Amino acid sequence: MKNKILHLSIYLFLLFSFQGIAQTSDSTFFETTETDTIAAIDTTENSVLDIDDDLNMIFSDQMDSLLNSWEIQNKFNFDTSEVRLNNFPKELPDSVYIQRLSNIEQRIDLSYNKVVRNYIKMYTEKRREQVEVMLGLSAYYFPIFEETLDKYDMPLEIKYLAIIESALNPIARSRAGANGLWQFMYGTAKNMKLEITSFVDERRNPIKATDAAARYLTNLYNMYGDWHLAIAAYNCGPGNVNRAIRRSGGKRNYWEIYYRLPRETRGYVPAFIAATYAFEYHKEHNLIPQYPEISLAVDTVMITDYLHFNQITAKIAIEKKQLRALNPMYRHDVIPAKKSKPYPLVLPQENIMAFIDADTAIFAFERNKYFPDNTLVNPTTSNSTYFTPVDIKGKAKVIYTVKSGDNVGFISSWFHVRASDLRYWNNINRDIIRIGQKLAIYVPEKDQAKYDKINSMSFAQKQESIGKTAAPTKKEEVKPLDSNYVYHTVRKGDTIWEIAKQYAGITSDEIMRLNNLKNDRGLYIGQKLKIKRKG
Structure with a gap:
């Protein structure tokens, strides 16, 4: 009946930090560049590589929300004394990092170069409190990870990959829809036999998700025979890695295809190496694990x-x-x-x-x-990540379709509701909404007809309805279609990668360059994208 374990996830349910995008589509999320490189040390081949990139912001921005969580602030005891925060080594020479990395017992190459050093400094100097919390959380999660990795005869240092993916948050959810400790996308999770239904999501089960991640990473390693490439493919998908290999003339060394990878993935392996270093040498950097102050x-x-x-x-x-x-x-x-x-x-x-004594009364x-x-019916409550409210007594539900120029503040003011309620009703995270999205808004029943009309009003009319004027906007000039291109009309659910697959010889990079896009968030329904005509 019992399986005694220690469980820290009780204090994680508001942590949406450091969320990677595992098993994403092969679309490129950031434009890449091959300029401004500086020679760096490669400890695996004793050669000089031109590898440099200031990518810390990609991950550090995601980590900033970690300590702002109400649960972390109230359940962890932080020692914020001046001595504690400042008494740690800084500006260590490269030789120290190289020697320490070489001393770690590992099966995965822990290369060292300037990018790795940047991430090490982020973990050990700039984001110390976040790392100390994750060190505390690792006391529960790492034994689970290690047992599973050992079962599949995998390198135990793979456990540090979850630091990059989710900051050890079992309900972490990325903007792309990746979920759980190991940030599985829906399709990949189903392929790995994780159960996802209206009531259950095993991506958020630490044991089941870890087993699936181990199996998936094993498949990727068998594909490439290289852990760096397998880890990169876990982040951006095998298609992007295969494309980088082809563009590099068949090279299969991660650092040699570095600038051919999506920019986020370029930082992924260095961040993994740096996380491995930071956790292995946290004592040397005076990083002290932080634990909740309650029974676990x-x-x-x-x-x-x-x-x-x-x-x-x-x-x-x-x-x-x-x-x-x-x-x-x-x-x-x-x-x-x-x-x-x-x-x-x-x-x-x-x-x-x-519970055991009262189980009959409970059921x-x-x-x-x-x-x-x-029988199972629509639940009357739900958790914060997946909340879909039932009808509210005394209120009428109006469905509003998000349009260009809308934001949470505007919409809440037009419907005279609190922005926090709008977010709660529609599970809106970080005020991110998209054009064409349907929002449920609850208004007084007597005023439903008035609020129904808002859907058909112009932006200026909506602003006028609350006593504000809309700044005049410049009408976008309609340009004639260029016969040198074919045009794709964006439909609901389209991604740049999916669009590229529909046109022979066209890459997602080319589509983004032709249409001045940086990632999928630049797409909207009805948009016409230039596609270079072939032949």
Whole structure:
């Protein structure tokens, strides 16, 4: 019945930091350049490589939100004394880093060059508090990772890849839709036999997701016979790596195809090497693991019937948000278990006996409300990551379609609702919305007709409705179509990579260059993209 483990994920459910984009499409997210390089040391071939890139911002920006989380601020005890923050080595010579990397027992080449050094300094000097929190979290997650990696005879240092992917946050979700500790995209997760349904997402199950990541990385290593290339392909997809190899004349050394890779992936392997260094030598840099100030012991019981988190909290002393954090794989507070298909429930050790003693009363509590006729229905609550609100009593639901120029502030003011409510109703993260997106907005029932009209109003009219004037905008000049190109009309769900696949001999890089795009976020429905005519 019990499987005793230590569990830190209880304090992670608001951490959306450092989220990589594992198994992404092969579209290039950043423009690459082959200029401004500086000679650096390569410890594997004793040769000089022109490798340099200031990529720290790509990852450091993602890490900034880590310590701002309410949960981290309230559950971790940070020693912010001046001595603690400043008493660490700085500006170490390259020879020290090279020697230390060579001393690490590893099967993956830990090359050293200026890019790696930049990331080492980011971890050990610039983002120390974030790293100290992750060091504390690793006490739980790394044993899980190591057991799985050993099972597949993989290098144990692969565990540091999760630092790059998710900052050890089991519910991390990227803008591209990658999810969990190992940031699996939906398609890759399904191919790796992870269960994803309306109620369950095993990408957020630490044990299941780690097993899938190990299998996927093994497949990539078997494809390339090189861990650097396998790690790069995990981030940007095998298509981008294969393309970089072809453009480099068949070279299969990561550093030799470096500038042919998408820019984010160029920083991915150096960041992995630097994370390995920072975790192996955290004591030498006075990085002290930070742990939550509460009991971490939990047990697991197997559930064999439908169960709602509300039924548990009604009968034993545990908060729902704690249940959600301990059981991140359940998307709507519902465990859809049956005798033929049991699911695990993780509880704090101090609650486990109370659950066992009261299990009959727990399952019976308001049974018909949560599972009428003992069937699964639309859940009445859900967790913060996947929330889809039910109708609100006394309010009418209006569906608004996002248009060019809209933002969360504008929309909330037009509908006279709080921006925080708009975000909550539609699971909006970081105020990111896209053209064509459908937003559910709850307004007074008596005013529904008035708010329904907003969909058909111009931007100026919407601003006038709240007593503001819209600044005159320049009408975009309609340019005649150039016969030297064919044109692709962007449809819902299109990505640059998917579009490129539809036209023989055309790469995503060429599409972005011709249309002045930097990534998929520049696309909108109805947009006409230039495609170079072949032949």
